[in-house]
Amino acid sequence: xxxxxxxxxxxxxxxxxxxxxxxxxxxxxxxxxxxxxxxxxxxxxxxxxxxxxxxxxxxxxxxxxxxxxxxxxxxxxxxxxxxxxxxxxxxxxxxxxxxxxxxxxxxxxxxxxxxxxxxxxxxxxxxxxxxxxxxxxxxxxxxxxxxxxxxxxxxxxxxxxxxxxxxxxxxxxxxxxxxxxxxxxxxxxxxxxxxxxxxxxxxxxxxxxxxxxxxxxxxxxxxxxxxxxxxxxxxxxxxxxxxxxxxxxxxxxxxxxxxxxxxxxxxxxxxxxxxxxxxxxxxxxxxxxxxxxxxxxxxxxxxxxxxxxxxxxxxxxxxxxxxxxxxx
Ligand SMILES: NC(=O)c1ccc[n+]([C@@H]2O[C@H](COP(=O)([O-])OP(=O)(O)OC[C@H]3O[C@@H](n4cnc5c(N)ncnc54)[C@H](OP(=O)(O)O)[C@@H]3O)[C@@H](O)[C@H]2O)c1
Numbered sequence: 001x002x003x004x005x006x007x008x009x010x011x012x013x014x015x016x017x018x019x020x021x022x023x024x025x026x027x028x029x030x031x032x033x034x035x036x037x038x039x040x041x042x043x044x045x046x047x048x049x050x051x052x053x054x055x056x057x058x059x060x061x062x063x064x065x066x067x068x069x070x071x072x073x074x075x076x077x078x079x080x081x082x083x084x085x086x087x088x089x090x091x092x093x094x095x096x097x098x099x100x101x102x103x104x105x106x107x108x109x110x111x112x113x114x115x116x117x118x119x120x121x122x123x124x125x126x127x128x129x130x131x132x133x134x135x136x137x138x139x140x141x142x143x144x145x146x147x148x149x150x151x152x153x154x155x156x157x158x159x160x161x162x163x164x165x166x167x168x169x170x171x172x173x174x175x176x177x178x179x180x181x182x183x184x185x186x187x188x189x190x191x192x193x194x195x196x197x198x199x200x201x202x203x204x205x206x207x208x209x210x211x212x213x214x215x216x217x218x219x220x221x222x223x224x225x226x227x228x229x230x231x232x233x234x235x236x237x238x239x240x241x242x243x244x245x246x247x248x249x250x251x252x253x254x255x256x257x258x259x260x261x262x263x264x265x266x267x268x269x270x271x272x273x274x275x276x277x278x279x280x281x282x283x284x285x286x287x288x289x290x291x292x293x294x295x296x297x298x299x300x301x302x303x304x305x306x307x308x309x310x311x312x313x314x315x316x317x318x319x320x321x322x323x324x325x326x327x328x
Pocket of ligand 1: 029067
């Protein structure tokens with residue numbers, strides 16, 4: 001476990017220009033509430049003169065851009081706007097999007113889809129995230145030490161169903177491990193294009209946020225009651241969660257695969273993490289709520305999916321869907 005004291009010591013150093021460059025540019029989605037908001041506040045507090053773009057659908061603050069990121073056309077538009085304003089991007093954090101009602105199949109039909117014809121869960125967790133990273137990659141590559149963080153699903157990778165990559169015929173229980181593995185393997189493909197970028201995807205833990213107000217299903221009510229009773233033992237406080245997210249994108253523990261490796265492990269207590277392919281400092285990291293890398297069983301599953309060609313099949317599918325939507 002990465003101790004909270006290690007996280008705090010690292011975050012406290014971010015005002016030191018020898019440790020972390022001043023004037024960082026960051027894009028944070030889902031920053032109007034919950035984990036994204038706590039992360040944005042911590043990043044703003046810890047860094048020197050940050051310029052932060054907040055992407056969400058409500059509230060006006062910082063450079064706020066109102067956008068529904070479940071639609072790929074919106075993702076393209078907002079990324080183009082950022083690219084027209086900035087010459088580099090130091091930090092890109094995706095905190096938005098899985099919403100309970102995307103999993104509540106009784107709400108609309110068995111498999112809720114976006115107006116672009118993509119399963120809502122896949123649209124928000126896989127396509128929207130990957131497309132935004134891909135479009136912002138040139139800006140990220142212009143930064144001295146670029147970091148990408150996806151908040152959700154780390155260490156939860158499982159079997160990929162190549163006969164139903166769209167997830168439209170999968171039962172709910174199979175969808176989470178399926179799309180989580182698709183996302184991690186696709187990040188590895190992006191890392192091949194930009195090995196100097198650090199990609200972290202984390203599971204934030206159970207955090208009491210507005211996510212549990214967005215849906216009235218029995219399952220969510222059950223979780224709310226469980227957290228009300230056991231919350232102080234099982235939940236991560238939202239402020240601590242924000243501190244940990246800032247650590248992922250600024251500490252030395254999760255460096256890019258090559259290029260920006262300077263400082264790897266140089267700070268006490270910040271040894272370099274093991275990447276999703278089992279290599280220390282590989283550049284793509286799947287971590288749990290406490291910052292620890294995925295267990296060997298998960299790494300083994302990913303290794304098999306890499307070796308049997310599933311990763312390439314997934315990436316072809318992702319690119320194909322982007323092309324299809326572009327032509328709608
Ligand atoms: N809380 C937990 O226990 C927990 C556990 C595991 C994973 N996570 C993951 O952590 C991430 C953050 O969750 P949270 O707990 O902080 O939830 P939250 O408090 O409900 O915040 C969600 C954020 O996403 C934004 N958002 C939602 N749909 C959007 C859309 N279509 N386009 C643009 N922005 C959108 C919301 O802003 P607007 O409504 O203003 O647009 C809000 O800022 C999510 O990916 C979630 O799946 C949370």
